[in-house]
Amino acid sequence: MIHTQIQIQIDGKNINARKGENLVDVALDNGIYIPTLCYVRGKPCLGTCRVCAVQVGSATVAACTVPVAHDMVVTVNQPELADQRKALVESLFAEGTHNCPSCEKSGRCDLQAVGYEVGMMVSRFEYRFTPRQKDYAADHILLERDRCIFCQRCVEFVRDADTGLKIFSISGRGTTSRIEINVELANKMSAAEVTRAVDLCPVGTIIEKRVGFNAPIGQRKFDIKSIRERALAGETL
Numbered sequence: 001m002i003h004t005q006i007q008i009q010i011d012g013k014n015i016n017a018r019k020g021e022n023l024v025d026v027a028l029d030n031g032i033y034i035p036t037l038c039y040v041r042g043k044p045c046l047g048t049c050r051v052c053a054v055q056v057g058s059a060t061v062a063a064c065t066v067p068v069a070h071d072m073v074v075t076v077n078q079p080e081l082a083d084q085r086k087a088l089v090e091s092l093f094a095e096g097t098h099n100c101p102s103c104e105k106s107g108r109c110d111l112q113a114v115g116y117e118v119g120m121m122v123s124r125f126e127y128r129f130t131p132r133q134k135d136y137a138a139d140h141i142l143l144e145r146d147r148c149i150f151c152q153r154c155v156e157f158v159r160d161a162d163t164g165l166k167i168f169s170i171s172g173r174g175t176t177s178r179i180e181i182n183v184e185l186a187n188k189m190s191a192a193e194v195t196r197a198v199d200l201c202p203v204g205t206i207i208e209k210r211v212g213f214n215a216p217i218g219q220r221k222f223d224i225k226s227i228r229e230r231a232l233a234g235e236t237l
Helices: 021-027 079-095 110-117 153-157 192-199 226-230
Strands: 005-010 011-019 055-056 059-064 073-075 142-143 166-171 180-183 207-208
Touching: 005 021, 055 079, 079 110, 079 166, 110 226, 142 180, 153 166, 153 192
Parallel strands: 005 073
Antiparallel strands: 005 011, 055 059, 055 073, 142 207, 166 180
16 A cells, blocks of 8 residues: 655644554654553554644644644644643543552553653542442453543453454443443453453553552553653554
């Protein structure tokens, strides 16, 4: 397939790209970091978290949903947009229960790392601490539902190897929403598949039983290199 070469502008910088490439990827490839929590490079866009908000022309959009086009003008590092992204991250902290110091995912949690990147100190929104029951039913996976940000990575990208059926789903609507697990399918997952699901979750909702604290604090991925540094270096999950 031949990809048409085009030129776009991001924060005043002229950039060569291929038509149809994802805007988040194009920005990263040219040294411009846009925070994301639901987007995974090489996977279909979900557009659920919205923390990649940028301005394209006169519209504010989720960058992960945007295929680049010729002469596109994009603004990322503008105070109002930066505050909008920060507010979205703050709302995710306020909606769930995120006790970072005691969480198994601290130091390798995307939400925590993005919180640092957007300069969050405390949420401007009232903390809800919505109680959601933990799920211990699967043999190798614990669901800490209080931490879920409903990014839907697990729903879309974790499937049974034999049937292609989804292992995770979301039930309910609004404040009654919660992540669910198909225990029968989950119990068929290999050790590598369980680890992949844990790594895919941007927070500490999907936890591998008995090995949750297997990497010591100080040696975890965001302790060593920030999410911005990892993203710009092209490092994957």
